[in-house]
Amino acid sequence: MTDSPNQNEVIFEAKNLQISAIRDDGTELPIVKGVDFKVRRGEVIALIGESGSGKTTISLSALGYCKPGLKFAGGEALLLGKDVSKMSTDELRPSRGINVAYLAQSAAATFNPSIKINEQVTESPVLHGTKTQAEADEKALKLYHALELPDPENIGDRFPHQVSGGQLQRLMAAMALCGEPDLLVLDEPTTALDVTTQIEVLKAFKQVIKEEGAAAIYVTHDLAVVAQIADHIVVLYNGEVKEAGPTDIIINRPQHPYTKRLMNAIKPLPEAGQGESSSDEYLRKDPALEAKDVDAGYGGLDADGTPKFPVLRDINVAIERGKTVGIIGESGCGKSTLARVLAGLLPAASGEVLLHGKTLPPALANRTRDQLQKVQFVYQMADTALNPRQKITDILGRPVEFYLGLKGADKRQRVEELLDMVELPRQFADRYPHELSGGQKQRVNLARALAAEPEVVLCDEVTSALDTIVGANVIELLKRLRRETGVSFVFISHDLSTVSNFADEIVVLYAGRVAEQGSTDKVLSPPYHPYTRLLVSSVPETRIGWLEEAAQTREAKAGVAGAVKLTKKGCPFFERCPLAIPGTCETIDPPQRLDGAGHIIECHREVSELGG
């Protein structure tokens, strides 16, 4: 860092920057088509855009680096006045890690699995001779403290696989900051994290960037995150800048139609009164599909009838005819497992699944064709869910033929109707899946489930793999289909905003147990289960200053996101719960507290204690 921190000093500037991909046949394909922006000291610039817009490629140019297969095709990338795009690796080496440092999307992949964390964190400044090993160790320790890592004295002695994902992500920040760089390049550093962890990591990043007096380029597709951390925003589309300006203007007064599109695709905040039908008296009169006292897990059953790797415990969920149930919880809490049990893909270890009040055989093989037809499953990744060697017409035609017995022209007509239903052109029938874009494939995936004319459709994270706008379109489609078909949906997501503006009822899962369930309105308004409260307060708002407020109001203890642990008894949320009653909560299964019709909170605290 320079001695006189000139606030206006330009740290990095891209001038008409162009980057091309080199194809197999030697021709060049422009990826970045003339991009200009500047980063000044103390400033955070966000590059936003959807996948394929060239965000990562542009951000790496600040290090003078192109991924294999890409090359600089023109313009300048000026780091502290020097054009790094025209320098050799040897010329670049002294500035990498010292003038500019990089934080990648997946910390798990960017740490060398065979080297202890501390050596990797301190490597750069020590090798460059800007710090002695002792100085670097001291700096690292300070950073571990600043990043609120557990056991900061010893964490550096561990190997990367010995710490959790969220911790590794913060350790990577320490690795980048250890050399005290002038510029940090952060590539989607929180995308892989759960909301409750993301908020901690964001807070730590923001704090540290400020304290170190560095500048940063922050790459993300999440506008809510951008609003918290960036001073300026550069909106990218297909390798070009569409709009750029101060965060306030881009967020609140976007001008370019693409930016407006992006802003429109932001999901409204989870709040009461958003579900399509928000009746207060939500009664379970006529459930189409129901799980009763279900336990489930993987790895086969032990002698006592419990699974080797238990995942779900005592699950009671009902899906009302024609309604939508959202299932929410953080990664690994058992959402997918629950959906798989309901679909029969994973037989429950104990308990039962009922269709119209009649018990379903646990294993698929024993269910009748009729029973199979009634419950359909939609996979998260359309890429693997559609057979790459079948045409769309075969993919959709098979369930039509199999369940409804339609053949020949009737079948073809039904396939075309299904394509209409999911708003795809009819001529797509003769294409193969790889000839479709991600969003289109997801629509085919949905259409296949609908082709069976089911009563319940189970959707597992159907929008998570899609870009913001594409995902928003799929949600719109789902809403329309629900209105038009009267099918019940189970909608699984880790994203509370997505669930809340689509579901009639919400089930909150934590570590394989239902923490709270009830109508969307009830669940999203007090009284809350302590975990629901944490979730609701963690959903980032696209509002400048939200992060600081949230960080202040949140209970400190709840923030330390450990790995979700399954427990054999008691409340699994005990370790993170600010209201926990030691001696009771971790030993006795929490009772079901009823708060009006159908709203159940599983907690040792009284409903009155959970309000407010």
Add this chain to the structure above:
Amino acid sequence: MTSLILKRLGIGLITVLAVSVIIFFGTKILPGDAAQIRMGQQATAENVAALREKLGLDKSYVMQYLTWLGNFVRGDLGISLSSDVPIVNLISDRYQNTLYVSVLTAVIGVPISLMLGIMAAMFPGSLYDRVLTFISVTLVAAPEFFTATLMVLLFVFALGIGTAVVVGSTEGKGVFELISHFALPITTLSFVIASQLIRMSRAAVLNVMSSPYIEMAILKGVPRRRIIFRHALLNAIGPIVNVVALNLAYLVTGVIVVEIYFGYSGLATLIVQGVQTRDFVLVQCLGMIFCLTYVVLMLIADIAAYASNPRLRHPK
């Protein structure tokens, strides 16, 4: 980790047993029996029957198998059918040649090939890499006797060194004399395993070099040498040991062809003779010895693969 290795050892043991079953009963399909063959066509029925009893051939196959296996484990390899000599003697007369050639090939060929392969991975796409890749793609698919012929052409016909046959005794020779004695078989085999080793070690290192943590090291400004020796090799060592063990196992086959080609006697010539004279007692023994060597090398290859995984080396 330990439990994984124990499990793998257990599987290895089962494999060895399965191998012994295959080899024993494989040769049992042969019409005629050992006693008849040893006594010759003129033997009387009583003499044959007596010998059958002495050799235990009147017992059930299972008993015969167990006896054979027990004897094998104790080092009692039985008596050759075609020459009436204890097999131990046959083997001890000839095993040195086979051993010398394979060990010397391993000691000379492996390090050189690994160096070449790793260097190719350090400069992917360079002229050096492309030439080396082309040569190894060519040699890897060529039969051993083609490579051997090329060696003879080069050494004997072009350079006028030595002859196309390996003759003379190895008695009292030092390492360097042995190397020059077996120069042709050793170079042939080295080329044969080199083509595999270069390809596979290059792939192993390239695989590591294309991982995100190497990219990160580049972006941290870590010098090239340190990237290779500290970041990449540490993770590539397991796969490389695996590759080496697999290729040494492959030497078992190569050695047979090379011995016949250069006409010196070793275990391989012995087993081929055994097959030609239908001396299945001999084939059983030598088959077991070759297969055991092979199984042990495969075992080492697998254990190397486990050991290279840091998650197994440093559990949580």
Add this chain to the structure above:
Amino acid sequence: MSTTDTPIGAHPDMLGGMPDGDKTDHFVAPYDEGVSFDELPDAPPKARFRLTTTGKIGAFFVIFWFFIAVFGPMLAPYGENDLPFPDAYSEFQVPQAGAWLGTDVQDRDILSRIMYGAGRTIGISVIATLIAYFIGVVLGIGAAVSSPRVDMVMSRINDAFLSLPTIMLGLVVVAAVGSSIPVLIITAGCIYASVVFRLARALGQEIMVMDFVEAAKARGEGRWWIITREIWPNAAMPLITDFGLRLIYIILFVSSLSFLGLGVQPPQADWGSMVRDNLGALQYGASVIPVLAPALAIATLTVGINLVVDDISAQSGGKLSKRL
């Protein structure tokens, strides 16, 4: 840096409008109202598969030898055991008019024997590879779709076979039942079936856990449908590419057995046994051609196949080599 007043995001010569009327660093690219931004265009289609130069050389040799294998006996100047110079009988005659590659240890025409041998070597190997594929694919995919227990038993047995050096297995079989062309074919086919089994099973398992297979199971499809409609179409391509590799190994195996005198039996011509028969020429320093010619024939064939296979697997993302 003195150009700090240039608006962020804007290159001086591509400035868009300055909306909002204020002096902020706000840049907006020119746009058409009508353009929608629903989805980014897909990546352009991948370049078509093309053989490289080395691949073309390889393909030339493969086609050449398969041609000879089929038409060799018709085109050969002599029969495989005919003597071109019955009057001037002498082993290892040098190449000359009437015997372009000279004569062998029994004064037979080497060129003709190579042309006859082509059919035998290639024929045996191709049939053996087909057998290996048939057995290996049927059992391998069968194991992949069977219950875990059946699968485990089958794989364990297969592993035992795989852990033997192939040439040893060949030797044991020949020791037991003697050598003939049918024995060679069946032995090679069965031995290499275990390699194909492993590949087919791995592929099958890889595909079995794909969501689309699970979707078919959840639909209630029978096992036959799943094998023929879901698994097979996806396994076929990688298996076909692997066929070339397997063919190489079987050619080498068969030739090695013949070279050891345990494969194709005299007086029938076969490339491996030709090398063995004529080794004397080399050892007495008489000539290299009788040994080199058949060895070179095998090498050009196998190397040719390998060059083609290498090209294909390199262009399919090198996935194949990872599976092996």
